[in-house]
Amino acid sequence: RHVKAQRQKWFGCACCPPNLARLVSSLPAYIAGQDGNTLYIHLYVGSLISAELNGSPLRLRLDADLARDGNVMLTVESGSAGGRLAFRVPEWAGEPAVLSPFPFTMEKGYLVFDGIWHAGDTVRIDFPMPVRIISASPRVRETAGQVCFARGPLVYCAEERDNGGDLHLLRVDPGLSGKAEVLYRSVNGLEVPCIQFPGSRITQRPGMPLYAPWKPAVSTRVSVVLVPYFVWGNRGQGEMRVWLYAAPEAGGV
Structure with a gap:
């Protein structure tokens, strides 16, 4: 009687709300992380990211909607700094298409762009989604x-x-x-x-009983x-x- 066939509006003892709050509060660390002068993008979720590379602050905007298409854009909104931007390549993505002029390398499952970044710079990647x-x-x-x-x-x-x-x-x-x-x-x-x-x-x-001689x-x-x-x-x-x-x-x- 505790398992319902339809989604319920609420439960007498609800564990979901605190778990959702915990997930939302942890989401920034799931989306991006930093190691030295490398900013890693792990999950493609629309967000604003503040980072400091080589002692200089950057503010970036991540645009993505992977439920619909594989287009991902990371735009420097303000600041100027030298450092590396690393984008995780999902297992399902196959061969991603880099649609930006910046040189890159592949390192341990990440597309890594190393350069000096200025406001207005945009890295665009298209992940195939067959x-x-x-x-x-x-x-x-x-x-x-x-x-x-x-x-x-x-x-x-x-x-x-x-x-x-x-x-x-x-x-x-x-x-x-x-x-x-x-x-x-x-x-x-x-x-x-x-x-x-x-x-x-x-x-x-028509009229087939529970058990009957086999037919194609x-x-x-x-x-x-x-x-x-x-x-x-x-x-x-x-x-x-x-x-x-x-x-x-x-x-x-």
């Missing part, structure tokens, strides 16, 4: 033969609201990753990037719609599923 289809180790019995979808830092899920019930009957072909489409939908007034992917749904034979499964073509995991459960009660069964040619050719 739809990725991910599988777990086959030793994990709960996800064997299944895949999930991700884009950038976000994991996606299927909801009954978009795909109907019995989500375990959906099938997707990982070989069709190039057919994934990113589209924007409104979820409770919030425009979020969703994924549409060709798939199929196994249909039950019959399926119909469908478009599977996936929403970012963080928004699930906001459109009424219904099923949700992250891992979908993989089946060759489930979405056609």
